[in-house]
Amino acid sequence: MSKAHWKTEPAKLLRVNEGFQLRDIDPDSTPGFKGSKSDGEKALGQGLDELADLQERLFAQSRSGSAEDAVLLVIQGMDTAGKGGIVRHVVGAVDPQGVSIASFKKPTKQELLHDFLWRIEKQLPEHGALGVFDRSHYEDVLIGKVRQLAPPAEIERRYGAINNFEKRVIATGTRVVKVMLHISKGEQKWRLQERLERPDKYWKYNPGDVDERLLWADYQAAYQTMLERTSTDIAPWYVVPANEKWYARLAVQELLLGVLKDVNPQWPAADFDIEAEKRRLAAS
Amino acid sequence: MSKAHWKTEPAKLLRVNEGFQLRDIDPDSTPGFKGSKSDGEKALGQGLDELADLQERLFAQSRSGSAEDAVLLVIQGMDTAGKGGIVRHVVGAVDPQGVSIASFKKPTKQELLHDFLWRIEKQLPEHGALGVFDRSHYEDVLIGKVRQLAPPAEIERRYGAINNFEKRVIATGTRVVKVMLHISKGEQKWRLQERLERPDKYWKYNPGDVDERLLWADYQAAYQTMLERTSTDIAPWYVVPANEKWYARLAVQELLLGVLKDVNPQWPAADFDIEAEKRRLAAS
Numbered sequence: 001m002s003k004a005h006w007k008t009e010p011a012k013l014l015r016v017n018e019g020f021q022l023r024d025i026d027p028d029s030t031p032g033f034k035g036s037k038s039d040g041e042k043a044l045g046q047g048l049d050e051l052a053d054l055q056e057r058l059f060a061q062s063r064s065g066s067a068e069d070a071v072l073l074v075i076q077g078m079d080t081a082g083k084g085g086i087v088r089h090v091v092g093a094v095d096p097q098g099v100s101i102a103s104f105k106k107p108t109k110q111e112l113l114h115d116f117l118w119r120i121e122k123q124l125p126e127h128g129a130l131g132v133f134d135r136s137h138y139e140d141v142l143i144g145k146v147r148q149l150a151p152p153a154e155i156e157r158r159y160g161a162i163n164n165f166e167k168r169v170i171a172t173g174t175r176v177v178k179v180m181l182h183i184s185k186g187e188q189k190w191r192l193q194e195r196l197e198r199p200d201k202y203w204k205y206n207p208g209d210v211d212e213r214l215l216w217a218d219y220q221a222a223y224q225t226m227l228e229r230t231s232t233d234i235a236p237w238y239v240v241p242a243n244e245k246w247y248a249r250l251a252v253q254e255l256l257l258g259v260l261k262d263v264n265p266q267w268p269a270a271d272f273d274i275e276a277e278k279r280r281l282a283a284s
Numbered sequence: 285m286s287k288a289h290w291k292t293e294p295a296k297l298l299r300v301n302e303g304f305q306l307r308d309i310d311p312d313s314t315p316g317f318k319g320s321k322s323d324g325e326k327a328l329g330q331g332l333d334e335l336a337d338l339q340e341r342l343f344a345q346s347r348s349g350s351a352e353d354a355v356l357l358v359i360q361g362m363d364t365a366g367k368g369g370i371v372r373h374v375v376g377a378v379d380p381q382g383v384s385i386a387s388f389k390k391p392t393k394q395e396l397l398h399d400f401l402w403r404i405e406k407q408l409p410e411h412g413a414l415g416v417f418d419r420s421h422y423e424d425v426l427i428g429k430v431r432q433l434a435p436p437a438e439i440e441r442r443y444g445a446i447n448n449f450e451k452r453v454i455a456t457g458t459r460v461v462k463v464m465l466h467i468s469k470g471e472q473k474w475r476l477q478e479r480l481e482r483p484d485k486y487w488k489y490n491p492g493d494v495d496e497r498l499l500w501a502d503y504q505a506a507y508q509t510m511l512e513r514t515s516t517d518i519a520p521w522y523v524v525p526a527n528e529k530w531y532a533r534l535a536v537q538e539l540l541l542g543v544l545k546d547v548n549p550q551w552p553a554a555d556f557d558i559e560a561e562k563r564r565l566a567a568s
Contacts, residue, residue: 060487088379095372096380097418103381134381189565196562202554203344210564270486278480280494281473 005043008032010251011258014238016231022224025239027184030247040246047253048093054257055130057265059098062128064268070174071259072124072131073252076138077181078219079209080191082242082249083134086181090253091132100125103134116140116158117165127173130256137162138178141226146218159229166235175259176235179252180223181242185216289327292316294535295542298522300515306508309523311468314531324530331537332377338541339414341549343382346412348552354458355543356408356415357536360422361465362503363493364475366526366533367418370465374537375416384409387418400424400442401449411457414540421446422462425510430502443513450519459543460519463536464507465526469500 013031033040061067073091075083091099102123111119117137125131141162145155166176183191192213195205212219231237238255242248297315317324345351357375359367375383386407395403401421409415425446429439450460467475476497479489496503515521522539526532 060484064487084379084381087381092376092380095368096376096383096385097368097371097387099380101380189568192565193562196558196565199554200551202558203348203552205554205556205561207556207561207564210561210568213565213568267484268487270483270489272489272491274480274486277489277491277494278477280491281476281480281497284473284494284497 005035005039006032006254007034009258010240010254011238014240014251014255016227016237016239020227020231020239022182022220022227022239025182025241027182027187027241027243029241030244031241033247033250037244037246040244040250044089044246044250044253047250047257051090051253051257051260052094054260054263054265055094055098057267058128058130058260058263059095060128061265061268062098062126064271066268067126067128068173069263069265070125070127070129070131071256071263072133072169072174072176073256074133074136074138074176074178075181075252076136076142076179076223077242078183078188078216079206079212080188080195081181081183082245083181085245086179086249086252087132087134089249090256091130094130098128099130099132101132101134104136104139115161116144117161120165124169125174131174137165138226138230141230142219142222143212145222145225146212146215159226162230163232163235166230166232170234175263177255177259178231178235178237179255180227180237180239181248182239183242185213187243188213289319289323290316290538291318293542294524294538295522298524298535298539300511300521300523304511304515304523306466306504306511306523309466309525311466311471311525311527313525314528315525315535317531317534321528321530324528324534328373328530328534328537331534331541335374335537335541335544336378338544338547338549339378339382341551342412342414342544342547343379344412345549345552346382346410348555350552351410351412352457353547353549354409354411354413354415355540355547356417356453356458356460357540358417358420358422358460358462359465359536360420360426360463360507361526362467362472362500363490363496364472364479365465365467366529367465369529370463370533370536371416371418373533374540375414378414382412383414383416385416385418388420388423399445400428401445404449408453408458415458421449422510422514425514426503426506427496429506429509430496430499443510446514447516447519450514450516454518459547461539461543462515462519462521463539464511464521464523465532466523467526469497471527472497 010032075086077083120137141158144150195201227237240248240251294316359370361367404421425439425442428434454460479485511521524532524535
């Protein structure tokens with residue numbers, strides 16, 4: 001943690017615990033951070049090197065065959081919440097060789113012929129990797145619920161299935177960091193308007209975004225239920241106020257740094273005789 | 285091209301044409317660049333934004349369903365030639381969402397039960413993506429030849445198979461940029477020594493690297509044949525002097541910039557009624 005700027009770790013402040021109410025979270029707020037926007041941007045820059053260093057150690061372990069840990073960042077949020085910005089500005093700082101990014105869109109016909117976790121399983125990061133899910137299995141209890149894409153009993157089944165799935169993933173070495181980027185309805189309107197004003201942003205706009213927006217309250221309710229049912233001790237949710245993009249990026253960076261420091265990956269030891277290799281090399 | 289610093293485009297100077305001799309290339313040289321190392325590093329930084337912008341346009345096309353082009357960077361070179369550094373410092377500048385990196389190691393048992401191009405095909409970048417091959421199908425005519433991993437007639441067959449494969453890939457929209465990072469035997473010794481001196485570099489060292497190093501001349505001959513047989517009009521090889529890492533990175537960046545400018549990806553047009561959407565959004 002960049003102690004200079006944080007009063008309290010975001011991991012503590014943003015964590016979804018018993019009794020959490022999404023409606024109590026102010027999307028404009030910047031919990032725990034005591035500096036200005038420019039302080040925040042500076043802190044983000046400082047943290048990038050630390051993140052890149054920790055990730056390189058993790059990646060090194062995968063190359064030397066000693067990796068036993070992976071990190072998976074799950075990013076959820078309403079349209080325009082800033083998921084792509086997290087990938088670009090936080091994850092983008094580390095060596096792309098050690099990163100695997102999966103972006104989950106509307107399921108294909110083939111994917112629909114399987115359980116909803118089938119396509120997720122295939123995209124899990126290997127040990128040594130930093131995986132990122134831009135949307136995830138949680139869509140199946142969000143749009144899946146709001147749009148009634150599955151019967152209520154199936155939606156209900158999924159909360160438990162997700163918890164069991166994550167329990168197994170975590171037991172076999174993957175740290176799961178689940179982040180909901182929380183924006184306000186007004187902020188979304190502003191961001192969608194911008195996409196309609198700028199020809200270099202049209203590609204980010206989809207008329208379906210307004211269709212979903214019209215169901216804002218239903219989505220907030222589905223998020224609330226999801227948070228209640230799937231924020232577990234081993235895989236808690238973090239709700240990150242995201243109207244201020246700089247804060248959301250910085251907070252997610254801190255969450256990742258916290259997990260990576262806890263993993264504490266070490267440079268792999270030499271699995272060869274260093275002095276003998278020096279002699280062989282000198283003679284070559 | 286950053287005209288301020290290049291006398292002649294690296295695409296012209298580094299291209300492998302009829303009569304090319306690898307032994308004539310000085311790995312210490314910096315063809316076409318008229319500045320110092322610090323000028324080079326500055327130019328790299330300047331080019332990164334341009335690269336990121338062009339790549340975002342390409343990626344935008346994939347998101348809007350209008351992508352018809354992909355770019356594939358194939359990186360070859362002796363151990364320590366700087367392949368990872370290209371990925372990190374050149375490719376690392378662009379949005380990781382639009383990048384797919386494949387690192388080809390020793391083939392698995394399953395891969396060996398297929399033609400050598402089977403595993404390659406599966407890793408081709410989709411339209412809209414920037415793909416990177418860290419090593420590639422060319423290993424099968426390099427270590428494959430030097431180590432006699434296949435009979436001579438099979439090695440011979442592969443040059444033609446590769447050219448046909450690349451012809452098809454290119455015909456269906458993928459620009460292929462093939463780069464050999466060319467270091468000297470002395471520079472390799474220096475870089476391997478460093479890996480044996482620093483505990484944070486041990487993981488990059490493999491005793492097998494010295495085994496291959498002992499066959500340096502055989503590898504250079506295999507590269508020469510590869511360059512002669514597979515540098516085609518549609519998919520030429522570029523031999524990049526790489527003793528100076530800053531030069532190699534800058535030259536590869538210029539090659540990528542050249543190809544992307546030629547693709548000239550445009551922001552996708554809106555496939556919806558902008559004014560109607562503005563009204564819907566305003567009412568939402």
